[in-house]
Every structure is written in structure tokens, then in C-alpha cells.
Amino acid sequence: MPPLKIMVATIPYVEATFARFNDLCFEGRLKPLPVRLSRARSFLGKIEFKRKRQLFGSWKYSDFVLVVSSLLDLPETLIEDIILHEMIHYFILSQQLQDTSTHGVIFKRMMRDINARYNRNVTISHRFTEDENELDNRRRQHLLCVAKLSDGRAGIMLAAHTRVLQLWNDVKQIPSVESCRWFTTTDPFFNRYPRAVRAKVYLVDEYELEQHLNDARPLQKIGRKIYVQSPPVQN
Ligand SMILES: [Zn+2]
Missing domain, CATH: 3.30.2010.10 (Metalloproteases ("zincins"), catalytic domain)
Structure with a gap:
């Protein structure tokens, strides 16, 4: 990718x-x-x-x-x-x-x-937020923040693609958020969550979350660019 x-x-x-x-x-x-x-x-x-x-x-x-x-x-x-x-x-x-x-x-x-x-995705109205809550099985690219909360529980936030740079910084400012990891994934499990334009995490069952991170690829932010990390090289 x-x-x-x-x-x-x-x-x-x-x-x-x-x-x-x-x-x-x-x-x-x-x-x-x-x-x-x-x-x-x-x-x-x-x-x-x-x-x-x-x-x-x-x-x-x-x-x-x-x-x-x-x-x-x-x-x-x-x-x-x-x-x-x-x-x-x-x-x-x-x-x-x-x-x-x-x-x-x-x-x-x-x-x-x-x-x-x-293979384009031109729409009638260019929506700033894609707040698609309906459960569906379409594969769409999600930008996912997995947060570790100070009480040990796990939270997630899906970023609106237009707001990811801002949210990358903002989510760390939420007092209950201890640390964050970012991923890109197309797992339809995440389709049910709204895409955030403001930083907000949803509690998730950690076990269930892990099941859906198998295909997720870590993201890295360098300056104002976001990169998909390549898988580690096997020597
Ligand atoms: Zn138009």
C-alpha cells in the first residue's frame, strides 16, 4: 500500500x-x-x-x-x-x-x-465527515487509533481522513488516554464506528479488538505526512 x-x-x-x-x-x-x-x-x-x-x-x-x-x-x-x-x-x-x-x-x-x-470515488457532495454507522461488510480504508487508557482499558477512534493530522495530536490530549498506536485497516468490523472529526475514544473489548488487528498495518507520522510502515524484514 x-x-x-x-x-x-x-x-x-x-x-x-x-x-x-x-x-x-x-x-x-x-x-x-x-x-x-x-x-x-x-x-x-x-x-x-x-x-x-x-x-x-x-x-x-x-x-x-x-x-x-x-x-x-x-x-x-x-x-x-x-x-x-x-x-x-x-x-x-x-x-x-x-x-x-x-x-x-x-x-x-x-x-x-x-x-x-x-476506479474513482467521485460523489455528489464531498462530505467532510463520513459518519456511516450502518453495519456493512464493504472494505473501506480506516485510519484507526488504538488508545491505552489510564485505567488499563482499550479505546479506539477512527479518524475522518480529512482530520487525521489534527486528531493525531488531539487524541493524546484526552486526559484518560495514556498512549496511542495508529493503524490502517480495511476490516469491516470498524465500519460501525463513526469517523471522528474531534478527538473522542470509544471503549472496546480488548480481546475482540485484537482479533481485528491481524491485518492492520501500523502508521507513522513524520512531519505532516503519514506513512504506512512496511512489515519488519525477516533476516
Ligand atoms: Zn457539483
């Missing part, structure tokens, strides 16, 4: 990613457009444009700008999916296709097609 790269979008990065996905997913049909970064709290990405009402009631779209948030450290795959999401909007608008709504029939069809074909 490659390291989970956490980063902030930059203009050269957005431009390079746009060019790469334009060739890969849009047959190079998108014209380059101005890119801007934003630190607004209300969105992760958007296409700005002008529109004019035409003779028969449809809109004519022009003057496109791709705006990407540089507010948060995000996993690179999420930044890519945000850019792809906006590229679908840009494709629809610049081809002057009239969709049924902002994320209408055309948008959803293109999104599903790109996700399936290129």
Missing part, C-alpha cells in the same frame, strides 16, 4: 491533475481554464461561470474558472476526486448541455461512468 499522501492543493498541482484527467477521462476535449485557490469554508471545489439567457430559453455558459479549496490538508485521492467532480460540471457547461439540475441526469451518468471505468 503506498503512503497515504496528505496535501494542500496548489495551482500547479490542480493544473497538472486537470491535464492528466482531461486526457484520461475526457479524451482531451476540455479547454484549459483559469485555476484559482480558495480558503472559503463553504465548498471544496466549484466551477465559476457566466451565463446568458438565449432566444429559446436555454442558457449560454462562458468565462469558466476552476476554483479548488486550499483550506484543508486532504488525502490526495480526495483532491483528485474533487477536481474530477468539477471537471464533469465543466464538461457539461462548456458543451452547452442543459442538464436537469446541478447534479442532474447527465452529471450522474458521467460520474458513475468515470467511477466505474477509472
